Amino acid sequence: MTKLTALIVDDEPDIRDLLEITLSRMGLNTVTAGTLAEGIAGMQKHTPNVCLTDMNLPDGKGIELVQWIQQHAPNTPVAVITAYGSMDTAIESLKAGAFDFVSKPVELPRLRELVNTALKLAQNPEPAQEDNSDHGLLLGNSAQIHTLRNQARKLARSQAPVFIQGESGSGKELVARTIHQQGPRCDGPFIAVNCGAIPSELMESEFFGHKKGSFTGAVDNKAGLFQSARGGTLFLDEIADLPLPMQVKLLRAIQEKAVRPVGDSHEVPVDIRVLSATHKDLPGLVQNGLFRQDLFYRINVIEIRVPPLRERSGDIALLARHILQRIAREYECTPIALSDAAIDYLKGYHFPGNVRELENILERAFTLCDSDVIDSSDLQLGSSSSHIDPSWLAPTGEVMATEDIKLSEQGLDLEGYLEGIERKAIEQALEATRWNKTAAAKKLGISFRALRYKLKKLGLD
Known part of the structure; x- marks a missing residue:
């Protein structure tokens, strides 16, 4: 079996030697370079499967190599090595297209995790165009949903934090699941949490876990959400609902890639990808001092917008058929259809609750309709057709x-x-x-x- 190749670009011989020894022990061929020009030449000559580059090079910046790879070899994952605490530089590299980053001094376990994740991408190159035969979780044929699926597919190849903006019920969690399922962490867990549903006094324990006896009621050790998502994705829905004290702790956990369980004196490293979402105006909350600017800056490396259902009314018929088939399967009933009049009625509706509201409307109509076809009259909200003698x-x-x-x-x-x-x-x-x-x-x-x-x-x- 042909060995995979890694390109290491760093002007410090000791760092190059350390990285080369580590990757060689992982079974990789290694090619090294000390300058930006040598790095580009190495990319052209060896077409490596993964690239590690220092940010500061004698003849340029590592981010220039990231941009070159994005243009000429987009299927090659590239990770940037940054100075300790240089979070601004790390975020800049992620926005430029870097797969991930690692800080100096390089922690070898973290490096090996990063390389293994990158190699999964290298062996599953990005398809040239969207596969229309399988829409996956994001159903629809509108231009907006095509764009959304393409964005999700590209973002799946990165480890950059993604902020998903959209109205309630529009499908933000489906977007997060799509990114997870199409990425190198698809074999790991997908943990979704509604930040607004956790009592503030329990948040730290829920997110980071706790040690037995650390507080009243802590009868056993508990792994928090971060540890439960290890090797996979943690989706923080309605992140705007986090209280300010918890925002500080969350920021540290994301930046350090480690958590400290309540009652523990040691931090536990966690290898996860963080995706977040809210239906609220997060920039407005930042301006009003209700959401920390540094946390917003950290989670909003890349932003993706989920269109409301009213902006893609052409997808309603397809979504409705899919929902009705699912309802019929769940309740072991014969599937029923929508009349043309019912579809037109739905297309003209504003849907303030988006896809979730469509599901509720159809589930109610499914149960109350006496025939095998739902007509527009069966979709009236607030009416009752059930009379018990x-x-x-x-x-x-x-x-x-x-x-x-x-x-x-x-x-x-x-x-x-x-x-x-x-x-x-x-x-x-x-x-x-x-x-x-x-x-x-x-x-x-x-x-x-x-x-x-x-x-x-x-x-x-």
Whole structure:
């Protein structure tokens, strides 16, 4: 089997020797250069599979070599070696197209992780154009979604932090998953976390883990989200909701590529890629002092925008068909279609909730529609087409008895109360019909499809 080749560009002989020994022990052929000109010549002569370059060279900057490789050999991953603490330089190199960076003094475990990840890219070169036969997670044929898929494919080949901007429900997590799945970390975990859903007092433990006995309730050691994502991708959704004290700790963890569990005196190195997203105006929050500028600068190395659904209404029919097929599979029902009038109705709707709202509309229509075709009238929001005749319920009227509706000191759990009514009504209908679902649906005044959906939802199936 032909050995892979690495090009090492550094003007310090000791550094070159260290890198050459390390990569040789990894089974790579190595070629070395001491200047920018020699590095370009080495690229032209040896066509290496991976390149490591120092940022400061006698006749130029390593970033110039990064730009040359981007133009002439874009399938060759290039990593930049920066001085300790030179985060601005590292970010500049990532924006120029560097695959990743490593700081001096070079930590050999970190270097080996970086090279192994780069070699996965080298052995899976970027396709020349988008493969239209498989849209993956990002469905659609609009120009906007084509652009988004191409951007995601290119960003998958980098380790640069990506900031995903988009409205709620537009598919930011799908973009993050696409970047993960198409990159060299696809075999590792994808950990998604909603930053706004974690109580502030638990954030440090959730992100970084904790040691047993470090606080009340810490009965065991716990690996945090950073450690759980090791070798893969950590997606920080709604990052704008992080409180300022946590932003400081997150910035350090991202920059140092290490975390310190609560109650531990040692840092734990973590090899992860960080992607983040929010629907809020993050630059505006920075200006108002609600989000740290240095953290924003660190996570926003590359920005990608997810278009709202109203800007790509031509994709609605394709998305709707896909959603309806998924719903039918989940609830083990026969798939149903949308009428042309229903599709036109959806195309004219503003969709403030984007794709997530489309899913909710179609799931409701799927359960309430009596035919095999959803028409525009079935898409009306806020209407109810379910009428239950209470005459067959328990003779005492126990389900709907007003004495059951009592407010506790904490108030009424309306959602739980209504779910209890629904569960009781369905159970009684099934018992009255000897679990004949078709007859039970008729007695309840709903479609068989709606009954199947409710049985799944309530765990009665």
